[in-house]
Amino acid sequence: MNEQASPYLTNCPVGCSGTLQPTQYVLPEGALLRCSVCGQLISQCSEQRYWQSMEEFDDPQGTLPNARSVERRFRRSKKFLDRIAALLSKPPAEIRLLDVGCSSGSFLGSAVKLGFRAEGVEPAARAAQSAQAAGLTVHQGLLQEAGYADGQFDAVTLFEVIEHLKEPADLLRECRRILRPGGIMLVGTGNAASWSAAAMGAKWEYLDIDKHGGHISFYTPHSISMLAQQAGFAVADIRTRGVRFCDRGDCAPGLYTIAKLAAELVNPLAGMLDKGSDMAVYLRRT
Numbered sequence: 586m587n588e589q590a591s592p593y594l595t596n597c598p599v600g601c602s603g604t605l606q607p608t609q610y611v612l613p614e615g616a617l618l619r620c621s622v623c624g625q626l627i628s629q630c631s632e633q634r635y636w637q638s639m640e641e642f643d644d645p646q647g648t649l650p651n652a653r654s655v656e657r658r659f660r661r662s663k664k665f666l667d668r669i670a671a672l673l674s675k676p677p678a679e680i681r682l683l684d685v686g687c688s689s690g691s692f693l694g695s696a697v698k699l700g701f702r703a704e705g706v707e708p709a710a711r712a713a714q715s716a717q718a719a720g721l722t723v724h725q726g727l728l729q730e731a732g733y734a735d736g737q738f739d740a741v742t743l744f745e746v747i748e749h750l751k752e753p754a755d756l757l758r759e760c761r762r763i764l765r766p767g768g769i770m771l772v773g774t775g776n777a778a779s780w781s782a783a784a785m786g787a788k789w790e791y792l793d794i795d796k797h798g799g800h801i802s803f804y805t806p807h808s809i810s811m812l813a814q815q816a817g818f819a820v821a822d823i824r825t826r827g828v829r830f831c832d833r834g835d836c837a838p839g840l841y842t843i844a845k846l847a848a849e850l851v852n853p854l855a856g857m858l859d860k861g862s863d864m865a866v867y868l869r870r871t
């Protein structure tokens with residue numbers, strides 16, 4: 586890695602004009618920077634490292650869960666889909682849904698199974714082909730290239746996408762265009778204001794570009810709300826879940842067990858206080 590290379594991100598992705606100040610989260614790419622206006626955390630990784638890390642993650646397996654976690658992943662997807670249907674007050678069969686960045690189609694497959702009229706768009710070729718081979722309707726390429734009509738969808742989902750983007754407002758505006766008025770967009774991303782981030786600092790796995798290719802921009806409930814409002818959405822609901830105080834190998838074995846137990850105990854409280862590490866942001870197109 587070239588330590589001297591200039592960072593890919595030089596401005597707050599939310600579009601703030603404040604300053605970017607170094608934090609105590611020191612990664613191999615340098616300290617994460619915090620936007621003085623919205624609190625967004627921003628990586629200093631170079632453009633070359635960014636694209637290299639993105640390519641490392643285009644494989645046919647994509648987001649497909651292994652056999653053991655299939656049922657758990659389905660239940661999780663169903664929770665999101667139930668919430669979308671409730672916010673739209675419509676049954677799945679009347680909901681036209683687009684999963685943007687659908688990868689190999691794990692979430693999309695769940696949506697189709699539950700009766701949603703769902704399709705996906707995915708730029709990574711191998712992941713998209715894998716989803717198509719599974720019988721799912723997937724456009725391989727960028728959303729902006731797919732040629733969807735204005736107001737074509739009732740719901741758009743965006744999992745693990747927004748933290749990869751230098752200029753997320755462009756994508757959000759395109760999502761808004763293809764959503765009908767009153768439509769719902771669900772954005773799934775990590776929570777930089779979570780207890781996991783506070784407890785684990787730079788060791789919080791979500792920040793690691795080697796393990797999560799392309800992760801360069803880290804949202805809080807506040808910063809993602811600001812971005813959404815600027816792009817023409819109202820926040821309908823924010824739900825967070827998940828707490829980790831340390832990873833196995835980063836603390837003594839006895840301590841790890843206690844930390845894991847403590848994390849499970851405080852998990853419901855984290856959800857109530859928006860301090861969970863996984864964030865689901867439900868937005869309504871205004």
Ligand SMILES: [Zn+2]
Pocket residue numbers: 597598599600601620621622623624625808
């Ligand atoms: Zn900002």
